Amino acid sequence: MRQNPSFTLADVPEIRRVIEANPWATIMSSGGEGLVASHYAVLLDDAHDDLTVVGHVGRPDDLIHGLGEDREMLGAFQGPHGYISPGWYGDVPAVPTWNYTAVHLSGVPEILSAEENLVVLDRLVAHFESLMPEPRRMWERPNDAAYVERLAAGTVGFRLTPTRVVAKRKLSQNKAPETVETVIEELSGDGPYANPALAAEMRRAQDARRGGVQQ
Numbered sequence: 001m002r003q004n005p006s007f008t009l010a011d012v013p014e015i016r017r018v019i020e021a022n023p024w025a026t027i028m029s030s031g032g033e034g035l036v037a038s039h040y041a042v043l044l045d046d047a048h049d050d051l052t053v054v055g056h057v058g059r060p061d062d063l064i065h066g067l068g069e070d071r072e073m074l075g076a077f078q079g080p081h082g083y084i085s086p087g088w089y090g091d092v093p094a095v096p097t098w099n100y101t102a103v104h105l106s107g108v109p110e111i112l113s114a115e116e117n118l119v120v121l122d123r124l125v126a127h128f129e130s131l132m133p134e135p136r137r138m139w140e141r142p143n144d145a146a147y148v149e150r151l152a153a154g155t156v157g158f159r160l161t162p163t164r165v166v167a168k169r170k171l172s173q174n175k176a177p178e179t180v181e182t183v184i185e186e187l188s189g190d191g192p193y194a195n196p197a198l199a200a201e202m203r204r205a206q207d208a209r210r211g212g213v214q215q
Contacts, residue, residue, distance in 0.1 A: 001104050001166050007172055009101070009167035015051060018079045018103050019044055019166070023127075026076040027057070029065045036064045041124060042075060045159060051079045051105060052113070052161040054120045062156035068111050075160060077103040082195035084172065088186045089179055099183075101169045101201055105162035117157030118148075173209070180206050 009015060025042040028035065042055035053075060057065060062115030065073060086094035112120065120139045127133035138148055172180045180202065187199035 001102060001168060003166055003168060004048065007168050007170040009103070009169040012051065015103055015165070015167045016044055017052065018101055019051070019077050022077050022079050024180060025053075025055070025076075027055075028074045028076065029071055031064065031069075031071060033064065040066065041128070043057075043120075043127060043214045046123070048161075050161070051165060052159060053105065054159050055124075055156065056112075056117060056155040056157040058118060059154050059156060067109060067156055067158060070108055072106060073109050073158075074104055074106045074158060075162075077105075080195065080197035080201045082187065082198045083193045084183060085186070085193060086184050089175070091184070092127075099171050099198060099202065101171070102167070104164075104166040105160060106164040107160050107162045108167075109158040109160045112157030112159060114152070116159075117155060118152050120157050121152055121155065146192075169201075169205060171205045173205065177206070177210075 009018075018043075023043055024039065026037055027037055027042075030036070038057060038061050040055050040057055042053045045052040045054045055075075057067070058167070062068070065071070067073075070175045081098060081100030081102075084097045084099050086096055098118045125138040126135075131199060139145070172183055175183070184199050184202050187193070187195045187202065
């Protein structure tokens with residue numbers, strides 16, 4: 001992802017927020033068979049306050065990604081995104097664009113032990129089940145230990161502490177504040193490109209700029 005100084009997202013807490021809100025990651029690597037991409041849920045490592053993430057892949061995805069072979073991996077996280085019509089800019093020369101937030105984390109992943117992998121799998125289940133009215137935890141009935149351990153054996157856990165981070169928030173920061181407000185209004189409406197999640201991201205960024213906060 002090409003970085004643009006106008007759209008750089010450098011605030012670590014904000015990057016963590018994007019990852020936490022959008023845990024479905026695209027995991028990419030390059031090996032003997034060329035470029036490979038997989039899709040898995042990834043969480044921030046709760047033992048760190050940086051951008052370290054933990055997750056797992058199913059076997060044999062570990063082989064195609066070369067986990068354990070000192071091979072670099074890239075994890076891409078996509079935040080709210082959507083179409084921006086040139087008609088929202090008023091009677092001025094303009095072309096369509098796409099607003100978005102994205103985070104790329106690159107580094108050589110560490111392979112988790114079987115015990116660590118179980119902890120991460122348990123945390124993944126607990127994280128997503130916590131919103132359910134009657135959460136089904138990994139170790140609770142009707143699951144038993146043998147069932148959980150058998151499924152876990154079909155996965156390989158990893159921890160990625162990125163050595164390179166590219167985070168971008170392209171939310172019309174290069175437009176006049178009144179134009180940004182118009183775009184937010186359109187995205188918040190009921191038109192064909194209404195996008196409340198993107199509108200909320202733009203509002204967050206707009207308020208931060210007004211408050212002099214660099215994100």
